[in-house]
Amino acid sequence: MAATSTRDLGTGLFVLLGFAALAFLLTQTTDLDEYRGDSGYRVVARFQDIAGLKVRAPVTMAGVNIGRVEKIEFDGDRLDALVTLRIENRYDRIPDDSDAAVLTAGLLGSKYIGIGPGGSDTYLADSSEIQLTQSAIVLEKLVSKFLFSQAENTGGGQADP
Amino acid sequence: MVQPGSIVGGLLGFLGKLGASVYFLGEILRQSGIGIARPRLVVEQIHNAGVLSLVIIMTSGLFVGMVLGLQGVDALSRLRQEDILGASVALVLLKELGPVVTALLFAGRAGTALASEIGLMRATDQLSAMEVMAIDPVRRIVAPRFLGGAISLPLLTGVFNVVGILGAWFIGVYVLGVDNGAFWSQMQEYVDPEDIWEGIFKSAAFGVAASLIAVFEGYNAVPTAEGVGLATTRTVVTTSIVILMLDYVITAALL
Structure with a gap:
């Protein structure tokens, strides 16, 4: 059971990391303010x-x-x-x-x-x-x-x- | 009867495989309700395809980014334009190298694992046993693996891009003396949100293609030890070619 929960935790962290990476790209590599609505x-x-x-x-x-x-x-x-x-x-x-x-x-x-x-x-x-x-x-x-x-x-x- | 080795035979074989895999994709999507009914199965596969690929993706991303930093400064210094290093590295990674290299690595790391796992299940009659027990193997085995792969690849691409940009930043700014402010401000000046969406769209398409080819080859493997090995090899070869062709088609359509 312990192995399963570690794996779930790792998967959750991975998904979080992936979305954090996308957020970093969208905010840091481009100037969003100029395009905002x-x-x-x-x-x-x-x-x-x-x-x-x-x-x-x-x-x-x-x-x-x-x-x-x-x-x-x-x-x-x-x-x-x-x-x-x-x-x-x-x-x-x-x-x-x-x-x-x-x-x-x-x-x-x-x-x-x-x-x-x-x-x-x-x-x-x-x-x-x-x-x-x-x-x-x-x-x-x-x-x-x-x-x-x-x-x-x-x-x-x-x-x- | 068309000769198996001839060009016509190869073309017919390719077309047949294309049709069969499109049909297989429809079957998988019809059974993908399992992602909602039993999300744990998909989470397990995101772990297998995504988390376990993370180390290779990050290492490769770091070195690709660092080499882009070296080569970028070398090429741009001939034009006295080192300041646009950040912009050029970010555009190259976001639009091309990130999605493509991640998908190729994904095919080698996760695609082969998927194909050989499902192929071995076929060879050891586990899939047939499931059918006997009235469990649909496409629903129970294939769909979660396909979904896990297709979800993981765009996330891995994002990680690859970030690590790559940081690698180029480290080499460019700290080793070769490019101005830190210019690196980021030129990047923000020249990178548009559309460039990022283009990369995400590409990696999503690659995720579907790479996962589909892997599960298709595994599911249709000849049920022998040799057949499983062949299926694994074919997965890498086919995925690499399909991804590079898809990349050209998508780029031509979007530009």
């Missing part, structure tokens, strides 16, 4: 070009992560991108004339949204819209712009080999 308020912004911005990309202000991109849609009427941002509730004093820009982490890194503060006395609230937006800088466009200006400077478009 509906917390935070939603703000929309329209961009001409989001160039590779992904859902769940970070939304930052002064370099600090304050939320996530929740939804990206194409607006067929206005022919621009409608991006829904979810911002954490504790950051509820963002002026409503703040601007949003699609930025790139590093030279070729992933895209994120940077919010620059405005000066208004009223704050962004749920489902308000950020009016001032700046689209992503697309590297190809930048390169072609640079090449064209080079061609103009050297005169007549004759680039030296």
Whole structure:
């Protein structure tokens, strides 16, 4: 009988250990807070070009992560991108004339949204819209712009080999 | 008559076995009410398949994690990116190595034990004796072993992953000087809950497959000493191949 109870105890401990391991993985290896349900308020912004911005990309202000991109849609009427941002509730004093820009982490890194503060006395609230937006800088466009200006400077478009 | 050794014969044999094992799975699931009627039988099998595999799983996990730490730092230092060691080790373990290596070890440790136990019962006519006594051997013997294995594998995978991550953490942070804060914060930055669910889903599927193959091979073993040995060998071979194929299919479906 003693052997049986030791075995039961061992099995119970094993099951407990297994679930503790899963709990450890779910809490320690990933940042659950950012994904937890509906917390935070939603703000929309329209961009001409989001160039590779992904859902769940970070939304930052002064370099600090304050939320996530929740939804990206194409607006067929206005022919621009409608991006829904979810911002954490504790950051509820963002002026409503703040601007949003699609930025790139590093030279070729992933895209994120940077919010620059405005000066208004009223704050962004749920489902308000950020009016001032700046689209992503697309590297190809930048390169072609640079090449064209080079061609103009050297005169007549004759680039030296 | 198809020649037994030919490719067509092999394919037909494989298809026949696949069909028979799916049918067997249905039979087991129909009889798995025993898990509620007599939970002690299942607890015993969780002990056999899970607790007794714990040492081998933890040892392997520790060394797999430590080698990932060594190789990770070596590879990432060429890119000056040692800080993402935690993220890369966690993703590799959670999504791929954890479920697959645990399932392969499980096949070697618990699958062979199941197959040879049930095969020996077949060879010594214990299963037939049960049928004579109007006890359904699938219900009394096979179903609890299948359930015990299928429940144990996801738990073992979780343990393997945790020990592996801690092993890589020990090597990376304490031996090779990766920053402790960067190790964990980069991991939390890049690992999504979906990655963890993917691993759990995989290990659950592997648990069903590995346990099913083991009990199927044991139950259908040729009732001789040689037959039991063959069944045990086939369990390991078949489980390994099936798990690696399933892994590809599940990954392709989920990505």
